Amino acid sequence: MGILYNKKLLSTRNTKTEKVFNGLFGNVTFEQVPYSSPLDYIRKYWAEFEKIPNTSNSLIGSMWECIINSLLYREGLLPFYRQAKVAFVPNVNFDIILYTHSFPVNISLKTSLRERYKQADLEAIALKYVHRRAKSFLLTLESEEAKCCKEKVKSGEIIGLDRIIDCNTCEVNDLFNELHKIKDELTESNQVDVVTGILIK
Numbered sequence: 001m002g003i004l005y006n007k008k009l010l011s012t013r014n015t016k017t018e019k020v021f022n023g024l025f026g027n028v029t030f031e032q033v034p035y036s037s038p039l040d041y042i043r044k045y046w047a048e049f050e051k052i053p054n055t056s057n058s059l060i061g062s063m064w065e066c067i068i069n070s071l072l073y074r075e076g077l078l079p080f081y082r083q084a085k086v087a088f089v090p091n092v093n094f095d096i097i098l099y100t101h102s103f104p105v106n107i108s109l110k111t112s113l114r115e116r117y118k119q120a121d122l123e124a125i126a127l128k129y130v131h132r133r134a135k136s137f138l139l140t141l142e143s144e145e146a147k148c149c150k151e152k153v154k155s156g157e158i159i160g161l162d163r164i165i166d167c168n169t170c171e172v173n174d175l176f177n178e179l180h181k182i183k184d185e186l187t188e189s190n191q192v193d194v195v196t197g198i199l200i201k
Contacts, residue, residue: 017062021070024048030070038176041071042167046141064111065095068139072096077179079188088130092123100185103133108161110138113145117158124160137175139165 024045025033035041045067049055055063065082072080077098084097086104096107106127108120117138124136138161140146146166152158165171 017059017066020049020052020059021063021066031074035074038071038075038172039167039170041074042067042172060111061109064109064141068096068107068109071176072098075176075180077176077183077186079186081189086127086130089126092126094123094127098179098182098186099189100182100187102185103135104131105179105182106134106136108136108138110140110142112142113138113140113149117145117149117152117161117164121158121160124162126160128160136161137163137165139167139172139175141167143168 022029025048033041033044035044049063069082072078079099081097081099082095084094085092086094086097094106095109098105098107104127106124108123110116110120120136120138124134127134127136138149143166146164149158149161149164153161153164158164163171163175165175
């Protein structure tokens with residue numbers, strides 16, 4: 001399905017991201033950073049990251065992934081898959097998938113939305129064609145864009161995403177509370193055979 005949480009948790013295509021992320025609090029690792037809530041964790045990390053001058057868009061996006069991946073780990077929402085592929089959902093790399101035998105949870109990460117929400121919505125639709133009960137959430141740091149997209153969800157213009165989460169607000173705490181309700185159901189996915197039956201060859 002993808003890379004499990006305990007294999008290269010923070011690894012990205014951009015090795016600079018790992019160095020930056022791991023150095024934000026000096027010698028303190030992400031497992032040691034104190035926080036009171038998911039919102040508090042995100043605020044602490046993003047505030048430190050914003051002190052770095054001249055950051056590229058790719059670094060910003062990769063850093064956002066590292067923050068949420070490490071937060072899931074800290075919250076004990078394990079296992080989960082990053083850079084995930086799902087059987088029978090072609091040509092889609094999901095940012096994060098939490099898997100239960102009842103339904104998968106798709107978490108899409110966008111620091112800003114603009115037109116990117118459309119891609120996330122299409123991916124969510126594709127997942128629901130295969131897994132009807134799948135849940136899909138889009139996490140962003142752009143409050144105004146999040147507000148606009150929430151209106152699109154209400155109007156039916158966005159149909160695949162269940163919720164747009166503004167991670168500058170307590171909405172992210174609510175999401176993690178919701179995820180904790182399925183914590184005991186999280187598991188690794190089974191191998192899927194594309195075709196089964198009596199093989200004649």
